Amino acid sequence: MVATSEDFGQFLVGHWLDSLGHSIIVAPGERLERAERVENAEVPEVTNGNHEGAFTAVLTPIVDHPNAKDRVLNIKNIGRRWQCGKVSLEFVDERRQRLVWVTSDGRRSIWSKPGTVVERDEEDHPVSFPWLLNGAPEEPWLPGDLPRDVLWDGARVAALLDIRQMIGPRSEPQERLTHILMDHDLHPNPRGDYMIPSLESPLWQTLKVPEATRKSIIQRISRIPHEVLSQRVSWSGDSEIWVGRHKISCRSRDVQALDSRWVIAPKDQSKPLEIARLLALYSVFDNPLSHRRNGVHLGLDPVIRRHCDFELFASPLNAAVPNGHFSSKWPHVEWRFGSIGSYPTVIDHLPVNSVVCINPPFTEAYLADVMARLAELKLRFRLRMAVPILEAPWRKKLHSSLPVPQLLKTYYDATAETPADVLHPTLLWEDPRCPPRPSTQNEKGLGDGTVITSAPPLVPMGRMDGSLASMVEGQMGRECRLIL
Secondary structure, three states: OOOOOHHHHHOOOOOEEEEEOEEEEEOOOOOOOHHHHHHHOOOOOOOOOOEEEEEEEEEOOOOHHHHOEEEEEEEEEEOOOEOOOOOOEEEOOOOOEEEEEEOOOOOOOEEEEEOOOOOEEEOOEEEOOOOOOOOOOOOOHHHHHHHHHHHHHHHHHHHHHHHHHOOOOOHHHHHHHHHHHHHHHHOOOOOOOOOOOOOHHHHHHHHHHHHHHHHHHHHHHOOOHHHHHOOOOEOOOOOOEEEEEEEEEEHHHHHHHHHHOOOOOOOOOOHHHHHHHHHHHHHHHOOOOOOOOHHHHOOOOHHHHHHOHHHOOOOOOOOOEEEEEEOOOOHHHHHHHOOOOOOOOHHHOOOOOOOEEOOOOOOOOHHHHHHHHHHHHHHHOOOEEEOOOOOOOOHHHHHHHHHOOOEHHHHHHHEOOOEEEEEEEEEEOOOOOOOOOOOOOOEOOOOOOOOOOOOOOOOEHHHHHHHHHHHHHHOOEEEEEOOO
16 A cells, blocks of 8 residues: 555544554544644644645553553644654555554554454355444544543443344344343353453353354454543434444433432533443343343333332333332442442342342343242342243242242333333242232232223232133243343
8 A cells, every 4th residue: 555645544544553552543634622732742733745634643541550641643644754743654554454653763653453343154255234333434532531441331332232243143142142241240250341251251152153253252352452442432412322333222211210310419520421331331232133122121010119128130221119229230330320239249238128129130040040049038038029930940949939929911111111011921929028019000909999901910820710821831841031
């Protein structure tokens, strides 16, 4: 490639990593104020020469230290020679995506572009997958102005959405990825982080994808630390969040729910960004082939939950207990919205004899863990609990541990504020020691004189008619999957 060609500008724009430990974002034009450029980067103003195109580069140190700060440099073509600040372009390698810059005393800085995600089929042909991309040109921004934990979460979300794209239109591995991410915090995780299993985790072997795709997934995860400063989390309008090149549609009701649950100062400047971050985090659970949100957002009827003291599995998007005492997936983020902890550690902090709502994710690890603790939970608390009927080692506990349950026919979608049909047999069990509550849309006349017929009723398992009992028994041997 000839460095003075018209194509060089397109090649230059984007995200780079250099040999000195910087993350670099290059964008067309000088979009930052002159005073900011001169103060932060000490870039000399060029007043003569032939300027064929101008670019701005934001350099942010990857390594954390007290003196680490952003620098902003101009990149210009001056007399057929490209300069970045005070250094000159020496070599361009388009195939290997590299640039070499040299100072006047001979020191070199090598820039390289992180790999571009391209999904390929088993015959190594490119595969198109309709993930939502924003298509916006990169522009210079100052990563150092954002909290480092938000930058890390942006890199995690962007990587997982890229992995969704790698998997492509394969329903089973898409769903399996959701289960891996959901169950991750219950598995030993010596080298991973709070959200993504480590590169060595055997969980990645459970994805039924071609080996080449699996290797690409591992490589994409390994790049997360190098892309922490390039995957920006930001709002685009009032209903769309951008994370790097990805766009995430959000619902106004979710934004309103998070805004109302904000426990810090109402006018705290970090609130819009933290709302965007949390909605982006929850988006990684959504299977793009299902055309509906992940089941983690569904809950028991609010009438049931409002007559509990705590919700053991909830989120700021769907919690309904009046006192706001709920545990959630990521309390280190969600404490800003009222979360008191996460399962299972939060159990030790709940008062004995509390009325606790338990509605775990319908995944293998979570259901097995909850059922293993069921005897302890029943001794310590008064439970209102939902559990699916599926073939699992703990299924034999259902009859003895949850006597006279009811058959749950609908969940409640807090985002849409409507009931949602349960896609597989699910039991609702309420401890007889729980205080009375009003009937719900699932029920007919539970003693308060109300008769509601807009939704199928909860049916006590001990009093089923023959057809319903046959339906449930016929499905008890089938494995039930997470609602996606």
